[in-house]
Amino acid sequence: MTKPSPSAELDWTDDGQPLSRQFDDVYFSRESGLEETRFVFLQHNHLAERWAALPADGRFVIGETGFGTGLNFLCAWQLWQQTAPTTAHLHFISCEKYPLTATDMTRSLQLWPELSELSQPLIDQYQVISPGWQHFSFADGRVTLTLMIGDVLDTLPLLDAGKGIDAWFLDGFAPVKNPGMWQPALYQQLARLAAPGCTLATFTSVGEVRRGLQAAGFAMRKTRGFGRKRDMLCGELVEPAKAEWRAPWFSRPEPSSTPSDKTVVVIGAGLAGCSTAFALARRGWQVTLIDRHDTLAAEASGNPQGILYCKLSAHATSLSRFILSAYSFSLRQLHQQLQQGDATWQACGVLQLPGNPKEQKRQAELANLGLPADLLCSVDTEAASTLAGIPLASGGLWFPAAGWVNPPALCQALATQQTISHMLHTAAITLQQSVQGWQVLNQQDHCLASAAQVVLCTAADTRQFVQTRHLPLKAIRGQITHLPATTQSQALRTVLCADGYISPARCGEHHLGASFRFDRLDSQPSAEENLGNLDLLDSLAPSLGAFWPEARSQSSQLKARASLRCTSPDYLPLIGPVADAEKLLSCYAELGKDASKQPDSPAPWLDGLWINCAHGSRGLISAPLSGELIAAYLSGEPAPLPQDLLAALHPNRFLLRDLVRGKIQPPVKPAQPS
Ligand SMILES: Cc1cc2nc3c(=O)[nH]c(=O)nc-3n(C[C@H](O)[C@H](O)[C@H](O)COP(=O)(O)OP(=O)(O)OC[C@H]3O[C@@H](n4cnc5c(N)ncnc54)[C@H](O)[C@@H]3O)c2cc1C
Numbered sequence: 326m327t328k329p330s331p332s333a334e335l336d337w338t339d340d341g342q343p344l345s346r347q348f349d350d351v352y353f354s355r356e357s358g359l360e361e362t363r364f365v366f367l368q369h370n371h372l373a374e375r376w377a378a379l380p381a382d383g384r385f386v387i388g389e390t391g392f393g394t395g396l397n398f399l400c401a402w403q404l405w406q407q408t409a410p411t412t413a414h415l416h417f418i419s420c421e422k423y424p425l426t427a428t429d430m431t432r433s434l435q436l437w438p439e440l441s442e443l444s445q446p447l448i449d450q451y452q453v454i455s456p457g458w459q460h461f462s463f464a465d466g467r468v469t470l471t472l473m474i475g476d477v478l479d480t481l482p483l484l485d486a487g488k489g490i491d492a493w494f495l496d497g498f499a500p501v502k503n504p505g506m507w508q509p510a511l512y513q514q515l516a517r518l519a520a521p522g523c524t525l526a527t528f529t530s531v532g533e534v535r536r537g538l539q540a541a542g543f544a545m546r547k548t549r550g551f552g553r554k555r556d557m558l559c560g561e562l563v564e565p566a567k568a569e570w571r572a573p574w575f576s577r578p579e580p581s582s583t584p585s586d587k588t589v590v591v592i593g594a595g596l597a598g599c600s601t602a603f604a605l606a607r608r609g610w611q612v613t614l615i616d617r618h619d620t621l622a623a624e625a626s627g628n629p630q631g632i633l634y635c636k637l638s639a640h641a642t643s644l645s646r647f648i649l650s651a652y653s654f655s656l657r658q659l660h661q662q663l664q665q666g667d668a669t670w671q672a673c674g675v676l677q678l679p680g681n682p683k684e685q686k687r688q689a690e691l692a693n694l695g696l697p698a699d700l701l702c703s704v705d706t707e708a709a710s711t712l713a714g715i716p717l718a719s720g721g722l723w724f725p726a727a728g729w730v731n732p733p734a735l736c737q738a739l740a741t742q743q744t745i746s747h748m749l750h751t752a753a754i755t756l757q758q759s760v761q762g763w764q765v766l767n768q769q770d771h772c773l774a775s776a777a778q779v780v781l782c783t784a785a786d787t788r789q790f791v792q793t794r795h796l797p798l799k800a801i802r803g804q805i806t807h808l809p810a811t812t813q814s815q816a817l818r819t820v821l822c823a824d825g826y827i828s829p830a831r832c833g834e835h836h837l838g839a840s841f842r843f844d845r846l847d848s849q850p851s852a853e854e855n856l857g858n859l860d861l862l863d864s865l866a867p868s869l870g871a872f873w874p875e876a877r878s879q880s881s882q883l884k885a886r887a888s889l890r891c892t893s894p895d896y897l898p899l900i901g902p903v904a905d906a907e908k909l910l911s912c913y914a915e916l917g918k919d920a921s922k923q924p925d926s927p928a929p930w931l932d933g934l935w936i937n938c939a940h941g942s943r944g945l946i947s948a949p950l951s952g953e954l955i956a957a958y959l960s961g962e963p964a965p966l967p968q969d970l971l972a973a974l975h976p977n978r979f980l981l982r983d984l985v986r987g988k989i990q991p992p993v994k995p996a997q998p999s
C-alpha cells in the first residue's frame with residue numbers, strides 16, 4: 326500500500342483563516358484569498374478570454390501544484406461557468422501532499438459563501454480521500470477533477486496528460502517556506518506536461534523560480550502582484566520539452582478520426598459497458614450500446630445484490646492501488662447517480678471478517694497503516710457485533726462507506742443518458758475496419774452499426790472477435806443463493822464478508838455468495854453450489870445458519886442465479902486500446918532478445934478499437950473508473966490514473982510479458998522481394 330499522506334495540520338486565525346503548521350504559512354492572502362486567486366491565476370492565465378473563444382465541444386486542462394482548500398479549483402470552475410460554452414469540458418488536475426480533512430475543508434470553504442453552490446458538491450464528494458489518485462466528476466460531467474495525493478515531485482512524473490495542460494497554477498506556499506517543492510525537477514515536469522501555448526502564473530516573483538522556469542522552456546515575466554505583494558510571475562511555454570522515451574506499446578494511439586466524429590459503439594451492456602457509455606455520453610459522444618439480451622445487465626451484472634468489496638493488500642500492489650482509486654470513485658458515482666433505497670443500493674457498511682490466519686494478518690497490517698477512518702478501521706468483536714446487529718465470533722475491518730448495490734439499477738441509471746441509443750437483442754459477431762472507422766456485423770454479415778470508435782465490454786466473449794482472440798481471458802462460473810428474509814435475519818444491518826458474503830435484505834431477500842467453478846460454463850443454478858454457499862454462511866457468523874434451519878434440506882428448491890465472471894491472469898482488468906497482436910510481436914521482436922532495448926516505433930494500433938473487460942469479482946468497484954479511463958483515452962484527456970497503473974491495466978501487457986520472457990516467438994517476417 327502507498328504510505329498514506331498525513332492530513333494537513335491547521336491552525337486558525339481569529340478571522341477563521343487556515344494556517345499550515347507543516348509549512349508555517351498561510352493558505353491564501355489575508356486580504357482576500359478569492360480576489361488573489363482571480364488576479365494571480367485566472368487573470369494572468371487569460372482564462373476568461375481563452376474560454377470565451379472555445380468551440381462548443383472545446384476542452385481545457387488546468388494543472389495546479391497544491392490543492393489545499395480547493396479555492397483555486399472553485400474559482401476556476403465559477404469562471405468556467407460564466408465564460409465557457411455550456412457544452413465544453415474543463416479538467417482540473419491538482420496534487421496534494423497533505424490533504425485537508427473533510428471537516429477542515431468544509432470549515433475553510435465556509436469563508437466564501439458566494440462559492441457555496443460549487444463548494445457544496447465538492448464537499449459532498451470529498452470523502453474517502455485515500456492514498457493514490459482521486460477522481461471526481463461535477464456539473465453533469467462538464468467539470469472533472471483529478472487529485473493526485475502525494476508529493477508533486479512523485480506524482481507529476483506519473484501523469485499522462487493526454488493532449489496536455491493548457492494553463493498551470495503554480496501554487497504551493499512561499500519558496501522560502503517550502504523549498505523542497507520549488508525545484509528544477511518540478512519545472513521540467515511542468516514543461517513536459519504542457520500543451521502547445523500553455524501559460525503559467527504564480528504568486529511568487531523569486532528570481533530562482535523565474536530562472537528555473539525559463540531554463541525549463543517558459544518565457545517568464547515579472548508583473549505587479551496582488552494587494553501588498555509587489556510582484557508576481559506569469560508566462561508561457563516557448564520551448565517544448567524534449568519528449569522522454571515511453572514504452573510505445575503502453576502509450577496512447579494518436580487520434581485517428583476527425584475530432585468532430587464523436588461516434589462510438591459500445592458492445593456489452595453490463596457494468597463495464599454501461600459505465601463506459603455513460604462516461605462517453607457525458608463528454609458529448611454519440612453512443613450506440615449493443616447487447617445480445619433484451620435487457621441491460623443480463624449476465625454477470627444481473628445479480629440482485631452485489632457487494633462493494635474493497636479487498637486491499639497491505640502492500641502497494643498495482644491491484645490494490647487501482648482498487649483504492651476505483652473504490653472512492655465508485656462511491657462518488659453511486660451517490661450522484663443512484664438514489665439509495667430498498668431496491669437500488671444501501672451504503673450500510675461492509676464488515677470484512679478474518680476467515681483464516683492469513684486473512685487476520687492482512688487485516689492487522691492494513692489496520693496499522695493509518696488509512697483514513699472513512700475508508701476502513703479495525704473493530705473488535707463487540708463493536709463488530711453492534712454494527713452488524715447480530716452476534717459475531719470476531720472483529721474485523723469495517724468499511725463504513727461501502728454497502729450493497731443492485732447492479733441492474735446502476736446499469737439502468739448510467740445507460741439512460743440522452744445521447745446513448747440502445748440496440749438490445751442484438752449479437753455482434755464480427756468487427757470490420759473501414760476508412761471511416763468500424764462496422765459491427767451480425768451473423769449474416771449485415772452491418773448493425775458503424776462508428777469512429779468501438780469499445781468491447783463483452784467480458785470473456787471478447788475473445789470471440791478475431792482482433793482480440795489472443796487475450797488471456799478466462800470465464801469463471803459463480804452462483805449466488807437467495808434466502809428469504811426472516812424476523813431474525815432482518816436484524817442484519819451490514820454486509821458481512823469472509824470467504825463468502827451475505828447482505829442485509831433487499832426487497833425481502835438476502836443474497837448469499839458466491840461459488841467459484843472452473844468446470845462449468847452454463848448458467849443453470851445447481852443445488853450443489855447452494856450447499857456450498859450455505860457452508861460459507863457459517864464462516865460469517867455462528868448464528869446465521871439458524872436463521873434458515875430448513876435451507877440445507879431444500880437446497881435444490883432455493884432460488885439462485887449463476888453467471889460468468891471474466892478474469893485475467895493477474896486479476897486486473899484490461900482497459901485500453903487494442904493493437905494488431907501479430908504486428909506488435911514483429912514490431913518489438915528485439916525485446917525477446919534484450920528486454921532493456923527502447924524501441925520507439927509506434928505500436929500497430931487497430932485505430933479506434935478499445936476494450937474494457939475482466940472485472941473479475943469486483944465489477945462494482947472497478948467498472949465506474951474504467952469507464953472514465955476509456956473516455957479519457959478517447960477524448961484525449963489526462964488519465965485518471967498514474968502511468969504505471971495504465972500499463973498494469975493495458976491490454977498489451979500479456980503479449981509483451983510473454984515476448985520478453987521468450988514464451989512466444991514473434992512471427993517470422995516474410996523475406997522482402999529483392
Ligand atoms: C456469482 C457472482 C457474484 C458476484 N458478486 C459480486 C459482488 O458482490 N461485487 C462485485 O463488485 N462484483 C461481483 N461479481 C462480479 C461482477 O458481477 C462483474 O465483475 C461484472 O458484472 C462484470 O461486468 P461486465 O460488464 O464486464 O460483464 P457482464 O455483466 O457479463 O457484461 C457483458 C455483456 O456483454 C454482452 N455480450 C457479450 N458478447 C456479446 C456480443 N457478441 N454481442 C452483444 N453482446 C455481447 C453480454 O450479453 C453481457 O451483457 C460477481 C459475479 C458473479 C458471477
Ligand SMILES: C[S@@+](CC[C@H](N)C(=O)[O-])C[C@H]1O[C@@H](n2cnc3c(N)ncnc32)[C@H](O)[C@@H]1O
Pocket residue numbers: 333351352353390391392393394395396397398420421422423424475476477478496497498503505506
Ligand atoms: C498555499 S496552499 C494552496 C492553496 C490552494 N491552491 C487553495 O486553493 O486553497 C499550498 C498547498 O500545497 C501543498 N503542497 C506543498 N508542498 C507540496 C508538495 N511538495 N507536493 C504536493 N503538495 C504540496 C500544501 O500542502 C498546500 O495544501
